[in-house]
Amino acid sequence: MSRVVSPPPQPTSVEPELTYENGRVVQAAAAPLVPEASGSLADIPFDNAREAPDETVLSRKDTAGQWRPVTAAAFRDEVLALAKGLVTAGIQPGDRLAIMSRTRYEWTLLDFAAWAAGAITVPVYPTSSAAQTAWILADSGAVACVVEGVEHTRLVTSVRGQVPGLREVWQLDTGALGQLVTAGRAVDDEEVTRRRAALTPRTIATLVYTSGTTGVPKGCVLTHGNFFAEVDNAVELLHPVFRSVSTEPASTLLFLPLSHVLGRMVAIGCLRARVRLGHAPSIATEDLLADLAGFRPTFLVAIPYVLEKVYNTGRATAEAMGRAASFDRAAAVARAYGEALLARRDGTGPGPSLALRAGHALYDPLVYRRIRAALGGKVRYAICGGSPLGRRLAAFYAGAGVEVFEGYGLTETTAAATVTPPLRPRLGTVGRPMPGTAVRIAEDGEVLLRGGQVFGGYWEGGRVRPAFDGEWFPSGDLGALDDGGYLTITGRKKELIITAGGKNVAPAPLEDRLRAHPLVGQCMVVGDNRPYVAALLTLEPDGLAHWRRMRGKTEVPLARLVTDPELLAELQHAVDDANSLVSRAESIRRFAVLPVDFTEERGHLTPSLKLRRAAIAEDFAREIEALYARS
Structure with missing residues (x-):
């Protein structure tokens, strides 16, 4: 149901209180826009259904590829039915339920159903390795894990010996949620109501594991109150985004991984504000553009x-x-x-x-x-x-x-x-x-x-x-x-690099600028205890394919292409552009183009695509040494 807002709401302004020391700002503090919330995130679907049962809060793509509306009342009913199924399956308040899936409707449904059953959800990146998966499941003490497809089932099954507390593995693509709903029909609604009532803002909502760029992932303990403080203030602040400013109701298509805290916050914030939410499992260019064209969101989180x-x-x-x-x-x-x-x-x-x-x-x-x-x-x-x-x-x-x-x-x-x-x-x-x-x-x-x-x-x-x-x-x-x-x-x-000349260099601005170039996939700046700063570059597949077509070099092997003078000249322009951000002492003097990409599978990237610098430096030590061979 469309909501017409007239006149358009004006954005709330929060002027931070500034603290100065020695003439510079050292602290900025902004007052909250909303009082502290009570209850828990599990209440959101039930509150929405009570306040606006017929309002569309989500859209779900059907088997024909059409986006179908899901009302607040319908979503509440699904959450309740699945929560009862989890109760029947033996999930107790405080139990950890792991979810390993791409971004899809069932992920958000599971999140709220688990909370309604009193459980704590544990996201696992769908691209995680067996070792990472085993660590998260064992460290969190997960008693059950919901996976998306057969490959995830095989992966989790292969590590069950390392996770003695794991009792159940449920696969989305084989209808596991429907089976849970059927099994839970005998549970009284009041059991879920009782479990919800026991939750407070101080109750743990989720354990979100960090990427682990320098070691094993660590489980961040986030409470229901942490999320309320985040989303309630964000919704109140960002009127132009989270609330309609015209006759067009606000909506967004979520393609960020729900394993990442940003994607999770967006999903919760949209349900909290009754902003229509859709899920897109693939960020491959063709798939994502098709989903965007079909859903037609009014704002994005990217x-x-x-x-x-x-x-x-x-x-x-x-x-x-x-x-x-x-x-x-x-x-x-x-x-x-x-x-x-x-x-x-x-x-x-x-x-x-x-x-x-x-x-x-x-x-x-x-x-x-x-x-x-x-x-x-x-x-x-x-x-x-x-x-x-x-x-x-x-x-x-x-x-x-x-x-x-x-x-x-x-x-x-x-x-x-x-x-x-x-x-x-x-x-x-x-x-x-x-x-x-x-x-x-x-x-x-x-x-x-x-x-x-x-x-x-x-x-x-x-x-x-x-x-x-x-x-x-x-x-x-x-x-x-x-x-x-x-x-x-x-x-x-x-990550600060200190050159042999004692110059402190922050690599992130250079790397971010270079990654914006269509030919650059990943970039790692090096130079610690070296005479100057250098960089390793990888090539972005789509950008490289286009470059090849435009220059008639589709048949040139990649191993030869990384030394192609025309390609190197174009990349040098990208490096020169990045260098414009910094001083001469901080600039990239030399770079090497690698014939392979940094990937999570090779251990070079975290699931959230952050660089594992030590692993990259070890695997490409010869290439790094060559950058300084003539210095």
Whole structure:
């Protein structure tokens, strides 16, 4: 059912309280917009059904590929029926239920049903290795695991000997949930009501395991209260995104993994705000674009990779049509237009000039409308997290009619700790503290965080081990606050490179800029205790395939292509562009192109696509040494 909002709601403004030391901002704190919630996340489907039973809260794709509405009442009934099935299967309050699946409707259904049964859910990335899966299942003490398909069933079955407490493995694709629902029909509804009533904001909702870039994954203990503090303030703050500002009801298609805390927060936030939610299991370009076209969301939550992919695909299409120069001119106009538009909103500029407005009007039907069409046609806002999007791409999307809200957070902070405030963007930053959150910069530049969404500790031996002393959680990231309370992330504390000349180099800005290039898949900057900074690059398959076609080199083997002078020259332009961000001492002097990609299967990436630097350095030690052979 569509909701008409008239007049459109205005975004809530939260001016942070700033603390100065020696003339610089060292702390920004924003008051919460909502009181502390009571109850638990398990109440959300039941509250929705009571308040608006006929409102569409989800859409689910049927076997014919059509998106079908799911009302609040229908979802409540499914949650209740599945919760009763879990009770029949022996799931007790406090038991851990693992979920290993791609992003799909059943994932969110299981989450809420498990909570209604009093259980704690444990996400497992569907791409996890046997060793990672065994560790998470054993460490969490999972008594049951729901998997998506036969391959996951085989994987979990192969490690059951290492997980003595695991009693059940249920497979989605063989109808396991339907079987549970059937088995639970004899359970009285009051049993689920009783279990829900026993939950409080302090009850553990989920154990979300970190990626483990330097060791085994650690289980972050997140409570129902942590999620309420996060989503309730986010919904209240982001009116233009989470609530309709016209006759078009707000909706989003979730393609982030629900194993990741950001995807999980979005799913919960949408149900909490009754924003129509759909699930897309595949982020392969063709699959995702087809799902976006069918669902037609009004906003997206994405990692930079997706927005980079849409941009690069648009340019590749234009190049294939012989219109690359026209696309590049349109992109330049969009960036300038976006910069001017956002500067006016930030109060630092007059807005787009007459010439920019004319150029924008010219290219909108030719280029920008096609970019928006690739996102489904109705998207006007995007929330971006996971890594920095980059100023140029954020300005481009703003100029193309899609405003990007960047955010920053960690698993330990239940996703976002900062976010771009509505209509108050500041390019190059990750926004201001979320309402109810404080950010402090330590003497060494580390970002410290405080707020209701900050977790209490890590799971260890069936108990919660406090993760930090005092009131501030040390993020491990380096950053700075400006005079508006906006945070800029400059790098990871543990990843700082110190060259032989004593220069401190944060690799993240260089790596993020290079990954935005259509030919670059992954990048790792090196140079610790070396005379200069260098980099290892891998090639992005789709971008490389397009490059090959345009230059008639489809038959050239990859092993020869990585030394192709034309390819190296193009990559050198990308490196030069990245180097424009830093000083000469911090710039990349040499790079090597690898004939293989960094992958999770090879142990080079975490499930959330973060670099395992030590593993990469070990496996490509010879290539790294060659970068310094002539120094």
